[in-house]
Amino acid sequence: MSVLTSEAVILRTWPVHEADLIVSFFSRDYGRLKGVAKSALKSRKRFGGALEPMTVTRAWFAERPRQELVRLDQLEIVRSPLSLPVDPVRMAVLSFFAEVLDEALPEHDPQEAAFRLLISVLEQTTVEQPWMPLTYFSLWITRLMGLLPDIAHCTECGETLQPAEVWFQNTDGLFCAVHRSGNAGRLLPDSWQVALRMLRAPASSFAAEPFPRRRAQDLRRFTLQALERHLERRLRTAEALARLGG
Numbered sequence: 304m305s306v307l308t309s310e311a312v313i314l315r316t317w318p319v320h321e322a323d324l325i326v327s328f329f330s331r332d333y334g335r336l337k338g339v340a341k342s343a344l345k346s347r348k349r350f351g352g353a354l355e356p357m358t359v360t361r362a363w364f365a366e367r368p369r370q371e372l373v374r375l376d377q378l379e380i381v382r383s384p385l386s387l388p389v390d391p392v393r394m395a396v397l398s399f400f401a402e403v404l405d406e407a408l409p410e411h412d413p414q415e416a417a418f419r420l421l422i423s424v425l426e427q428t429t430v431e432q433p434w435m436p437l438t439y440f441s442l443w444i445t446r447l448m449g450l451l452p453d454i455a456h457c458t459e460c461g462e463t464l465q466p467a468e469v470w471f472q473n474t475d476g477l478f479c480a481v482h483r484s485g486n487a488g489r490l491l492p493d494s495w496q497v498a499l500r501m502l503r504a505p506a507s508s509f510a511a512e513p514f515p516r517r518r519a520q521d522l523r524r525f526t527l528q529a530l531e532r533h534l535e536r537r538l539r540t541a542e543a544l545a546r547l548g549g
Contacts, residue, residue, distance in 0.1 A: 306376060309333055311362040312421055313378075314405040316354050318344070326354065326375055327405050328362060329421065334412040335404065338364050338375035353378035355385060357397040357425060388430045392547050396433045399540040400424065403444060406534050417447050423506045434549065435514035439506045441526040442498055450529040452476040454498055466492035471525040473532070494522040516548050523549065 309330040316324045324343040329335045343350050353360050359382040364373045384397055400421060408414060420443050424436040445451045452458050458476025469490040470483035477495075478487060490498075497519050501509070527541055 306363055306365050307333065308361065308363050310381065310418075311360050311378075312418075312425075313354055313356055313358045313360065314401045315356055316340075316343075324354065325372065328360075328375075329404055329408065329414075329418065330362060331415065331418045332413060334414055335408040335410050336364070336373055337371065337410065338373040340375040340378075349377045351378075351380065352383060352385070353380045355383060356401045357384045358382070359422065359425065382425070384425070390430050392433045392544075392549070393428060393430050395540060395543045395547055395549070396428055396437045397425075399437065399538070399544060400440060402538055402540045403440075403530060406536075406538075407444070407448060407530070414447070417444065420444065420447065427506050427510055432510065432514060434516055434518065435509050435512070436506060437544070437549065438497070438514070438519045438523055439501050439509065441523050441530070442501050445526045445529050446502065448530075448533060450475055450533055451526075454495070454502070457482055464495070466495060469495045471521075471528070473528065475529060475532075477525075488521060488524065490521050490525060494519045498522055520549070 309332040311328045311330040314327040314329055316326050319325050322342045322344040324340045325337060326340050327337050340350060343354060358380060361379040361381060362375065363377040364375045366373050404421065408417065420440065424440045427436040452475055454477050456463055457479040459478055459482035462479055464477060464479055468480040470478045470480065470487040471490055472478065472484045472487040477490065531537055
């Protein structure tokens, strides 16, 4: 049984037995995995503070024959979310990243693009700037999951959308005024144009751009609808973000 190593981000943990933890983590090379961290609640040497959700680590683990859970041997912190100031909004955004990935990604399936997306938004998620990376992540993970048709054209008729007439409803894609349903929500021109730009540029290019809480709220609502429709359940962290005004 060989020991594997990979860069990995901790998604969540839960206790089992007296001192062990089950850890869900997203590795760059092997995808999302679940492992047992023996005596994690006692051993500071092997795990330390590396088990905090959204900690970027170097993980050492071993796959065990005929067992679903890997054996998690050691974690080395690369970057901790606690190294920057924390407030309720930033923590809710980080928790949203973790919940979406833990629920949406299949196990043992490398997802390089999703991993790079996560690393890029983690670098940008600060107390001063939480809403831009949340918007960027929500949009891109929706696309990577195959839930985001071409947003430059109406999903129904294929005509080019105009900034003042972009609508979303309880189905994938965006719609023109002619083909929207009666209960469709309107995507504001700025939100639509931000989405088009975000699909062409890295998250870092938006770092210096003003992004207050209300900006692109409708875009986040559109992507959240797609995610929850696919997962067939409500996301708890999205409800927390809504209470915080997001």
